[in-house]
Amino acid sequence: MPTIQLRFDPALVHFLPRQHRGGNVISHAPETATLKHVIEALGVPHTEIGRVSKDGRLASLDERVTDETSVEVAAARDHDGDLPGFIADAHLGGLARLLRLAGFDTLYDNHFQDAEIAALAHDSNRIVLSRDVELLKHRDIARGCYLRNTDPERQFRELDERLGLRRHAKPFTLCLTCGLPLHPLEAERASARVPAGILARHTRFSTCDGCKRVFWEGSHWQRMRARLASLLQCEEPAIVSKLRK
Known part of the structure; x- marks a missing residue:
């Protein structure tokens, strides 16, 4: 031997x-x-x-x-070039939400089984995110990241350190619930789907084709913007400029 x-x-x-x-x-x-x-x-x-x-x-x-x-x-060191999408295991819902907030295509379902995650990662060339060492050993998983932290914001920073997330971020371009792209929605078309007071104060709206929710730049958006600026270590105006490109 x-x-x-x-x-x-x-x-x-x-x-x-x-x-x-x-x-x-x-x-x-x-x-x-x-x-x-x-x-x-x-x-x-x-x-x-x-x-x-x-x-x-x-x-x-x-x-x-x-x-x-x-x-x-x-x-493993930093990834060069564009990042493919991610798939987060069932215990990383908080991280998946933050990644979507930053504009990263992230599959997540808390009912995903390990075999399903491995198959999805293989078929769609996604990076598997997990704290499960045995899952990351699966032969069908080509790329993955083990996360040592349990707090979602610390996990995001850990991933940023390894993959350089901030270079690829496209904030507020994906639905936090579905992970699908957000599209601009004219105020006239939003009028039947938002409270009257919101329509009087806001002119910029977006919507998701999956869950059909409508979003606007209210106080919750401002809090998320500040949170994301902290995670990406940039000024809030930089977040806004990325959003409006």
Whole structure:
């Protein structure tokens, strides 16, 4: 049975069993095992892995292990280019709402089962967001992010640090309930769907084709704008300028 020496990036050691959290691990595996199998058996999901080196050269997670192999495992780093959509597991409803608020296409349903999440992620090229390590090890999930925090705002900041969310944000362009795009709605067409007092004070409206709700820039919108400015670490006028492009 091959013996493998692994060195883990400090950002990954919290996944390892307590006795291995120094980052250096000696492991034994069958000759049929791949690097993915060995690393995930130690607790690290493949979604959290970046560059892997085997005996000093860049290696694929699908490579078979060999005896006395030395492996270095780096953590996944920022994503370059445009972000695909997200799919959040059943425990991340608060984060899903914040992501939609910032304009990120995010699937969420608190009845999603793990197999359904994996299939949706595979079929629509989405990044899976979860605090479930075993879900992120699913072979059909190509990309995912494990979230260490439990508070939605801290989760958002954690995701921003890893993926650079603020570079891609399009605030107030998606429905918080459905996740579908919002469309401008003329005041005349909104008149039958909003209270008369609202129509007298506001001229800008938008609507969602899914839930048919109508939105306007009232006090609740202003509070959300301030919250989002804090999350994206920008001034509120910058949020408004992105909204009105």
